[in-house]
Amino acid sequence: xxxxxxxxxxxxxxxxxxxxxxxxxxxxxxxxxxxxxxxxxxxxxxxxxxxxxxxxxxxxxxxxxxxxxxxxxxxxxxxxxxxxxxxxxxxxxxxxxxxxxxxxxxxxxxxxxxxxxxxxxxxxxxxxxxxxxxxxxxxxxxxxxxxxxxxxxxxxxxxxxxxxxxxxxxxxxxxxxxxxxxxxxxxxxxxxxxxxxxxxxxxxxxxxxxxxxx
Numbered sequence: 530x531x532x533x534x535x536x537x538x539x540x541x542x543x544x545x546x547x548x549x550x551x552x553x554x555x556x557x558x559x560x561x562x563x564x565x566x567x568x569x570x571x572x573x574x575x576x577x578x579x580x581x582x583x584x585x586x587x588x589x590x591x592x593x594x595x596x597x598x599x600x601x602x603x604x605x606x607x608x609x610x611x612x613x614x615x616x617x618x619x620x621x622x623x624x625x626x627x628x629x630x631x632x633x634x635x636x637x638x639x640x641x642x643x644x645x646x647x648x649x650x651x652x653x654x655x656x657x658x659x660x661x662x663x664x665x666x667x668x669x670x671x672x673x674x675x676x677x678x679x680x681x682x683x684x685x686x687x688x689x690x691x692x693x694x695x696x697x698x699x700x701x702x703x704x705x706x707x708x709x710x711x712x713x714x715x716x717x718x719x720x721x722x723x724x725x726x727x728x729x730x731x732x733x734x735x736x737x738x739x740x741x742x743x
Contacts, residue, residue, distance in 0.1 A: 545570060546618040553621065557614045564610045568603055571625060575599050575606070578629050581707055589636045598636070602629040619698070619716070626705030627686070688738035689731075696731040699724055 548570045556563035568575075579599035583590055589598075605628035615621040689700060702713045710728060714721045 545574065549618040549621055553615060553617075556610065561611075564607055567610065567621070568607060571606075571621070572599075572603075574622065575603055575625055575629070578602075578626050578706070582626070582629050582633055582705075586633050586637055588640050589633055592640050593636055598629065598632055602632045605632060619702070622706055623698075623701035626701065630705065631686075684739050684741070685735060688735040691738075692731050692734060696727045696734070699727040700731040700735070703728055 549567060552563045552567045552570065556567070576595060576599045579602060580595045583593075583595060583598055602625070606625055609624055609628060613624070615624055689697060692700060698717070699713055702708045702716065703710060708716070710724045711721055713719075714724045717724070
């Protein structure tokens with residue numbers, strides 16, 4: 530079964546899938562150095578994901594670029610691979626996309642709110658008798674107090690994780706990786722009608738979960 534990725538040719542995708550699945554088998558067998566080989570093999574794909582998903586975060590794009598997001602997401606992926614080993618290249622791509630998304634969400638929170646540097650950069654320096662005083666050196670700790678955005682996105686990710694296997698795979702391939710539904714049908718060897726139904730069911734389930742959390 531072809532592990533299709535939209536920024537690569539079919540042959541490149543197949544080669545990447547074989548390389549990654551070999552590394553995943555080594556990692557599952559206890560070879561921790563396989564984590565680094567996986568990151569090396571997936572560097573191009575990770576950058577492509579970071580670039581595509583960054584397009585939906587206007588606030589983040591002003592302060593961070595694709596390199597920033599992909600590097601930090603790579604560190605997240607490295608740590609995640611220490612806790613769980615995907616079974617296939619497709620599962621790894623889903624895990625990779627999840628790390629990019631979480632990095633973007635954290636950056637969006639970092640650059641949002643009245644105490645962030647982004648909100649104060651234009652008037653961030655006040656001069657007094659002792660020289661320049663920087664009003665905001667770094668983002669304030671937002672780990673305390675209510676955070677509606679964080680709550681909704683945590684509910685979103687929990688809802689994705691809680692989907693039935695078939696719906697979760699369709700959702701990750703379409704939403705995270707940006708595949709067309711016809712391409713998902715080919716990759717999974719399912720009918721387009723089945724993919725459309727599972728995509729709709731997944732979205733409905735997630736929407737209900739996020740609405741309850743909000």
